Amino acid sequence: MTVAELIESLKALPQDMEIMMLDSDRESPVEIIQVSRGTWGLDLAEEQEAMLDAEYGDNEIPEDVSLGLTDYDTEHFYQDDENGKIAVLVTW
Numbered sequence: 001m002t003v004a005e006l007i008e009s010l011k012a013l014p015q016d017m018e019i020m021m022l023d024s025d026r027e028s029p030v031e032i033i034q035v036s037r038g039t040w041g042l043d044l045a046e047e048q049e050a051m052l053d054a055e056y057g058d059n060e061i062p063e064d065v066s067l068g069l070t071d072y073d074t075e076h077f078y079q080d081d082e083n084g085k086i087a088v089l090v091t092w
Contacts, residue, residue: 003087021091030091037084041072048072 010019020029048069052061072078077088 034090038079039085041076042074045072
């Protein structure tokens with residue numbers, strides 16, 4: 001779902017209505033405590049690899065460059081309020 005689709009869906013609701021999330025692992029709804037913007041580690045790792053391929057191709061990556069690379073956890077969400085590619089609703 002895109003932000004535009006979510007906004008359109010929410011426009012039809014009363015503005016003072018509370019929003020909660022249903023989690024398939026829980027039996028009852030949970031409150032949304034925050035909206036975060038970021039990118040999944042898998043996407044960041046793929047972007048980093050594509051950038052290195054474009055710049056170095058089959059050549060060896062210089063040590064000073066390789067030392068500055070991030071070892072992304074591909075299942076982790078990395079918050080980035082300016083450049084993040086997705087928005088997540090954070091619950092407790």
